[in-house]
Amino acid sequence: MKFISIVIFTFISQFSFAQSIFGKDAIIEKSLSERWELDDEDKNGTFKLTFYKPIYVLPARWSSNPNELPQSENPDNSFTEAQNYDQVEAKFQLSLKTKLLQSFLFGHGDLWLGYTQLANWQVYNDPVSRPFRELNYEPEVIVNFPMKINLLGIDLRMAGFGFNHQSNGRDLPRSRSWNRLMFHAAFEKDNFQLYLKPWIRIESPDKDDNPAISDFIGRMEANFIYNLNKHSVNLIGKNSLDFDKNRGSLELNYFYSVKSNLRLHFQAFTGYGETLIDYNHKQTTLGIGVSFIDW
Template identity: 55%
Template sequence: MMITFTRILICFLLMVMFSNLQAQQLFQLSDDYIVKTYSERWELDSVYQQGTFRLMSYKPIYLAPVRWSSKPNDKPTSDNPDFSSTTSFPYNNIEAKFQVSFKTKLVQGIFWGKGDIWLGYTQKAHWQVFNTGLSRVFRELNYEPEIVFKYPVRWKFFGGQFRSVGLSFNHQSNGRDLPNSRSWNRIIFHMGYQNDDWIITLNPWIRLEDEEDENPNIGKYIGNAEINVAYNYHRHQFYSIITHPFNQIKGGSIQLNYVFPLKGHLRGHVQLFEGYGETLIDYNFRQTTLGFGISFADW
């Protein structure tokens, strides 16, 4: 059922794209994108509001043709034995990775004329493109549709401002069969802060119960919250994504990114990851990865 829901969301986003944007507008991701304020990105002020059903970037969009892993997860396991693989796969420790992410506003100006409801979709792919022995398979695909509510605020704090609060219903799955199927549902709370060239978002979540738990104790490994920290310096951007459990020291992950200009609108991207859960199939698997590629849209 969740896979069907994901497909419906993909079709909806495609219809929005072709009915409301020309292709040239969609892919015209200019250099000044990285210096947009948090308020501009989420249209928190009336001067930035552009109406509903316009497709725009959401989370970072990038392509890393080369990604190295210190220890490929060649035999995925789960704390639920029904979802532990009995077969070992000869994965390469070098693969390609890419992420696409878009959002569109569904409703504008609810709750005292200020709140907005957005539909977001993110897809992350890990591709064994150099592995001819496995016919260059996609090792893992993660699908992440969500409904997001954002409400603007202006709370001064340490020289900056908290600019929004909100929450989202988030579903994430890999669309695979037993024993490698993984999925979970969350209610994620949002709080966004900006201070000059710094943007910080704090996102704690509550995992919703699942009768057929494919990844028990996922919170123990990936964590119960995520914090994103982004800093813009001219045409350079540094951002990190950190997850961690509330009640223990072990667990969580950190992803460090550096985006830099190459030529014209083309920007390079270096990404370092360490910890658990780079993908859903790796939720309880720890590794270090390093990827090199190009970036199209950032925080």
């Protein structure tokens, strides 16, 4: 009942306010070239902050199975006492990128710096003083090459590789982190875009906060984006690529534009690794809120 009440209040208040203040407007759609400055007419130089992944606030996020006893295959990173977590919390994400070098590597590549921060906040949990349950920090360096290759009627618009670090910046037993060498290719056709991102984990020679993380969160991500009028869908699938123990996750984001970059945002997640502390914990979550900008 608590989650339902929060959802109803959030949806009605945000939708009514947005419609009364802003009126009607179509969703802003950006091509891959506009997002990543692929074509000459879309290039904006270096050290200009732009948006990367979705920026959103979900005041109400419900979990079917809160991770009250986080565990790791490394016993030093395993909780011994259960935490009193609510099923309902808030979740928000901030994500930006900037170009460090333009048209390097014989004039064909761009070097980007990206940063994403994800927060899960037990804001309604007064008995434990409303803590941030998990904060994930994700800086990355990306080398990107613009392309124009037609493959079976779909355009391959860019490809590249990068170094990705993700951690929660906590001490034991909460500490979680990993490093990845990531590859990417992005395709585009009319109103849809598709990103494919396989990666190789870089093992730590000293210690491992989360052994077998690739067997749970996965070794590859597929990100599908589709825009239609005022509606936008973002589907993210991750998979371990292990046929014996096939694990991963699926996340659905639905956006409804109420004014340009202001959107109502519904999110559904199922599987492993919604956050790093949950890397080997399976749950289904539902969230509702707003997305602020076009990404």
